[in-house]
Amino acid sequence: xxxxxxxxxxxxxxxxxxxxxxxxxxxxxxxxxxxxxxxxxxxxxxxxxxxxxxxxxxxxxxxxxxxxxxxxxxxxxxxxxxxxxxxxxxxxxxxxxxxxxxxxxxxxxxxxxxxxxxxxxxxxxxxxxxxxxxxxxxxxxxxxxxxxxxxxxxxxxxxxxxxxxxxxxxxxxxxxxxxxxxxxxxxxxxxxxxxxxxxxxxxxxxxxxxxxxxxxxxxxxxxxxxxxxxxxxxxxxxxxxxxxxxxxxxxxxxxxxxxxxxxxxxxxxxxxxxxxxxxxxxxxxxxxxxxxxxxxxxxxxxxxxxxxxxxxxxxxxxxxxxxxxxxxxxxxxxxxxxxxxxxxxxxxxxxxxxxxxxxxxxxxxxxxxxxxxxxxxxxxxxxxxxxxxxxxxxxxxxxxxxxxxxxxxxxxxxxxxxxxxxxxxxxxxxxxxxxxxxxxxxxxxxxxxxxxxxxxxxxxxxxxxxxxxxxxxxxxxxxxxxxxxxxxxxxxxxxxxxxxxxxxxxxxxxxxxxxxxxxxxxxxxxxxxxxxxxxxxxxxxxxxxxxxxxxxxxxxxxxxxxxxxxxxxxxxxxxxxxxxxxxxxxxxxxxxxxxxxxxxxxxxxxxxxxxxxxxxxxxxxxxxxxxxxxxxxxxxxxx
Amino acid sequence: xxxxxxxxxxxxxxxxxxxxxxxxxxxxxxxxxxxxxxxxxxxxxxxxxxxxxxxxxxxxxxxxxxxxxxxxxxxxxxxxxxxxxxxxxxxxxxxxxxxxxxxxxxxxxxxxxxxxxxxxxxxxxxxxxxxxxxxxxxxxxxxxxxxxxxxxxx
Numbered sequence: 001x002x003x004x005x006x007x008x009x010x011x012x013x014x015x016x017x018x019x020x021x022x023x024x025x026x027x028x029x030x031x032x033x034x035x036x037x038x039x040x041x042x043x044x045x046x047x048x049x050x051x052x053x054x055x056x057x058x059x060x061x062x063x064x065x066x067x068x069x070x071x072x073x074x075x076x077x078x079x080x081x082x083x084x085x086x087x088x089x090x091x092x093x094x095x096x097x098x099x100x101x102x103x104x105x106x107x108x109x110x111x112x113x114x115x116x117x118x119x120x121x122x123x124x125x126x127x128x129x130x131x132x133x134x135x136x137x138x139x140x141x142x143x144x145x146x147x148x149x150x151x152x153x154x155x156x157x158x159x160x161x162x163x164x165x166x167x168x169x170x171x172x173x174x175x176x177x178x179x180x181x182x183x184x185x186x187x188x189x190x191x192x193x194x195x196x197x198x199x200x201x202x203x204x205x206x207x208x209x210x211x212x213x214x215x216x217x218x219x220x221x222x223x224x225x226x227x228x229x230x231x232x233x234x235x236x237x238x239x240x241x242x243x244x245x246x247x248x249x250x251x252x253x254x255x256x257x258x259x260x261x262x263x264x265x266x267x268x269x270x271x272x273x274x275x276x277x278x279x280x281x282x283x284x285x286x287x288x289x290x291x292x293x294x295x296x297x298x299x300x301x302x303x304x305x306x307x308x309x310x311x312x313x314x315x316x317x318x319x320x321x322x323x324x325x326x327x328x329x330x331x332x333x334x335x336x337x338x339x340x341x342x343x344x345x346x347x348x349x350x351x352x353x354x355x356x357x358x359x360x361x362x363x364x365x366x367x368x369x370x371x372x373x374x375x376x377x378x379x380x381x382x383x384x385x386x387x388x389x390x391x392x393x394x395x396x397x398x399x400x401x402x403x404x405x406x407x408x409x410x411x412x413x414x415x416x417x418x419x420x421x422x423x424x425x426x427x428x429x430x431x432x433x434x435x436x437x438x439x440x441x442x443x444x445x446x447x448x449x450x451x452x453x454x455x456x457x458x459x460x461x462x463x464x465x466x467x468x469x470x471x472x473x474x475x476x477x478x479x480x481x482x483x484x485x486x487x488x489x490x491x492x493x494x495x496x497x498x499x500x501x502x503x504x505x506x507x508x509x510x511x512x513x514x515x516x517x518x519x520x521x522x523x524x525x526x527x528x529x530x531x532x533x534x535x536x537x538x539x540x541x542x543x544x545x546x547x548x549x550x551x552x553x554x555x556x557x558x559x560x561x562x563x564x565x566x567x568x569x570x571x572x573x574x575x576x577x578x579x580x581x582x583x584x585x586x587x588x589x590x591x592x593x594x595x596x597x598x599x600x601x602x603x604x605x606x607x608x609x610x611x612x613x614x615x616x617x618x619x620x621x622x623x624x625x626x627x628x629x630x631x632x633x634x635x636x637x638x639x
Numbered sequence: 640x641x642x643x644x645x646x647x648x649x650x651x652x653x654x655x656x657x658x659x660x661x662x663x664x665x666x667x668x669x670x671x672x673x674x675x676x677x678x679x680x681x682x683x684x685x686x687x688x689x690x691x692x693x694x695x696x697x698x699x700x701x702x703x704x705x706x707x708x709x710x711x712x713x714x715x716x717x718x719x720x721x722x723x724x725x726x727x728x729x730x731x732x733x734x735x736x737x738x739x740x741x742x743x744x745x746x747x748x749x750x751x752x753x754x755x756x757x758x759x760x761x762x763x764x765x766x767x768x769x770x771x772x773x774x775x776x777x778x779x780x781x782x783x784x785x786x787x788x789x790x791x792x793x
Contacts, residue, residue, distance in 0.1 A: 418740070
């Protein structure tokens, strides 16, 4: 099928050809018209020429006639005869020329008769001269008649000439319009043909350009392909080089493989691990010395025989199903198996099954000793666990007893104290007036002692609670906590402001309530023991010990301090380094601090010299992921 | 007040220790309460009085203004007594104030869990003890409006 593009070109050229043919036809038609017009013009000219000749002939005859009439010389008549012949010839010729024109024929008939009449008059005039001589020349009528006949003839000829000219004009006008039409047609068809040819030419040119483009891209493609072929060839050559090298290496490797196989064989034969090769039909294909030793048979007894025939019942052991799976699935496996020998002894083996081209390789390791120690360890562990359980139960029982004890202390020990104080009061109330000063003082002492013992018991209970209650660790911001402790302590005294320097302190991970207790005890102590200094100054600080991964907090006062020899007693329960009359308190606070910090995994210690103030320290483990809170700026607060 | 117009309701006081009974009564006395104080020595006696059973079968079935309950008592202790009171539809609304020596968190939590209305630790110092007992006596016997007695009639 012709593509639409070529179809267009064909159509364009066909149209152009058609238009050109049309133009040729039109031109031909025009030429034909033009040539017929030329013939007509020629015809008219010939008619006019003949008519003129006839007029010339007549005029010559008239002149000749007059001459003769005047002179009587016969010589004068020669032009008359020539004119007559000319007129005759012209009229004959005219008769032929107008044969196809009835109108002109009719006029020619008139002209011919007028010419005959003029000639007749001239002939008569000539006859008269001859007959009468010169008198004839004096006959004016004869002249006039002749003249009038010639004049009529001339008019008739002129009419005919006018007709012929009119005819020619009409012809020319038609020929002109035909020529114009022809020209117009020629120009139009020429233009259309030119347009079609240009259109076809454009199409062809576009097609040519496309072809050129296609050829260009084809050439580029070819070049690209050639380039790639060259490239691929180069790479293949490179690969070939590598392959040749690899082949060489492989040959070398095979050579060394043969060597190492020999070595390996020697190793297999002599290694401490048992090694045997079992075929798919369960026949022994190979076994080393150790494998024979494990099986307690000679190699020759086993090689070529099936496992089942050598060791009846072996296929009922769990290891055999593992071996079978390895044979079928070609996947390595490992198991432990105890073998019982015919002499009643047994041994444990660690067995590994590895798929081999010939079947399965079985590697065996004697683990009997290992199994025995394992069993001993298991028994020891079981014993240990039992002992741990027993010990735990004992500890739990002790704990329960302790709890019962503290409950009893809490409830039963305080009741008598309350009674002592209560009844002492009731006694003062009822018998106060009957007692003297000493008796009332002694009763007051009984009350005071009872109350003191009540406080001791409360402190002991709190101390015990600190040891027993669960730790609730959470992030704690120390700055607000310490501010609250200072505010709640109500430490301000008129005229003796305490200068506090706190921080910066990082957030810690601790039990908030317990940590509050720690700071309360430390702050309370610092205030208490700097009570005699007129300008008490207490500073709280923290530094990080990166090496020990801990935070070390300190609180320093400028109070009375303590004797460093007794520093060990500081943190004991109810231990005091100062008399109770000097500083009040039960002596449980620092014991609480030590217990709480110890439960958080930290340490407590103190430094001092008598009269030079004291610094108490405690450490807390740095939090696993310290929060990036920037410590607040140090603050100095006057309270 | 209703309780006044229909006669003062008694206060039920459960405490096994005679010293504590004496001191507590002295404290209530100092508050000048006119309510009768019924003293029982364990939980069993308290429940029998409340339910008008046994030796109380013929008492006038007036509900107490409130119960002052010690925790540590022989036979039926305070917590068991509280549990029984709250389980009894006819006693359920009676105000119960725990008056004890125990500061144990466990006792505190369990008491409130069982529905105690208040928990007061007996102070060792007599002055504070007097103040505490008389304050709670005034509050529960005079200020507090108990549930209507109708619930207890049968």
